[in-house]
Amino acid sequence: xxxxxxxxxxxxxxxxxxxxxxxxxxxxxxxxxxxxxxxxxxxxxxxxxxxxxxxxxxxxxxxxxxxxxxxxxxxxxxxxxxxxxxxxxxxxxxxxxxxxxxxxxxxxxxxxxxxxxxxxxxxxxxxxxxxxxxxxxxxxxxxxxxxxxxxxxxxxxxxxxxxxxxxxxxxxxxxxxxxxxxxxxxxxxxxxxxxxx
Numbered sequence: 551x552x553x554x555x556x557x558x559x560x561x562x563x564x565x566x567x568x569x570x571x572x573x574x575x576x577x578x579x580x581x582x583x584x585x586x587x588x589x590x591x592x593x594x595x596x597x598x599x600x601x602x603x604x605x606x607x608x609x610x611x612x613x614x615x616x617x618x619x620x621x622x623x624x625x626x627x628x629x630x631x632x633x634x635x636x637x638x639x640x641x642x643x644x645x646x647x648x649x650x651x652x653x654x655x656x657x658x659x660x661x662x663x664x665x666x667x668x669x670x671x672x673x674x675x676x677x678x679x680x681x682x683x684x685x686x687x688x689x690x691x692x693x694x695x696x697x698x699x700x701x702x703x704x705x706x707x708x709x710x711x712x713x714x715x716x717x718x719x720x721x722x723x724x725x726x727x728x729x730x731x732x733x734x735x736x737x738x739x740x741x742x743x744x745x746x747x
Contacts (some may be wrong), residue, residue, distance in 0.1 A: 560647055561585030564632045564653065583681050585635035588673060594665075597742045598641075601665050604740050605642050605694070608715045608733045613644075620729060621647040628655035629662075632679050634684050641665045646730065660728055662717035665694045679704065683711050699735050 562570075567582040574580050581588045602624055609622045623643050630637045637655075642663040645656045662682055664674040674693060682691050683704070691700040701717040701724055718726060720736040720743075 561635065564589070564635055564637055567635075567637055568712060579639065581639055581653055582635060582637040583673075583677055586642060588677075590670070595667070595696070598665050598667065600742050601738060602641050602663075602692055602739070603661055604738055604742075605733075608737060609642070609644060609729075609731065612731050613729065616730070618646075618729065620644050621649070623656075627714045629657065630655040631685060634681060636681055636684075638678065638681070640682075657685075659685060660687055661690050661692065661726060662688060663692045665692060665696050667696050671695075675702075690726055692724065692726075694738060699739055701735065701738065 562582070562585055564582060567580075567587065570587075571580060577592055579590045579592050581590075592665060606622050606624050613620050613622065621644070623640075623645060626643055627640055628637055628640070629640055629643060640659070640662045643659040644661040645658065646660050647656065647658055649656070659682075664670070664678065666674050679693075683687055683706075689706050691704040693704075695701070699718055699720055701722075703714040703717075703724070704711050705714065717735055720734065720739070721733050723732045724735065724738065725732045
């Protein structure tokens with residue numbers, strides 16, 4: 551992952567970023583984080599895709615089973631917030647507000663997930679985490695390591711953001727009380743990492 555690091559005065563706003571996207575090379579993925587463009591290549595390893603699919607599948611089944619109006623989005627649907635100069639493509643996120651037929655982004659995610667690789671971990675753990683935690687709607691930010699069973703959860707509490715103890719055993723349960731949801735790490739890593747707990 552390559553982060554373009556312009557000087558502070560060279561940060562761009564969301565409108566300029568949206569215009570630049572019209573000329574973006576197809577093989578590149580661009581995000582705007584705090585007014586700075588982050589470029590990466592389109593595509594990821596199969597492990598990444600299966601983890602994302604496992605999380606998305608479990609969330610969608612749970613929300614549909616509850617009759618919830620919340621929806622799950624992944625990787626190609628933008629989370630945009632003009633006041634924060636943010637245009638991100640989270641690996642998975644949950645949105646619980648209304649949607650219009652022509653909508654191409656939302657600005658009010660309830661839950662966000664990023665699957666970390668060695669190349670993305672620093673941005674996801676620091677730069678994106680700070681940007682995401684500015685979103686007033688966001689209640690939990692979940693970081694899932696791709697290559698080992700390890701999940702970190704940051705939660706909004708009355709006195710700010712706090713990290714939970716890491717989940718590392720395949721029998722550990724990822725709990726998201728905002729939507730009354732839980733799944734084991736074994737389900738998160740299904741078909742990716744053997745049960746080594």
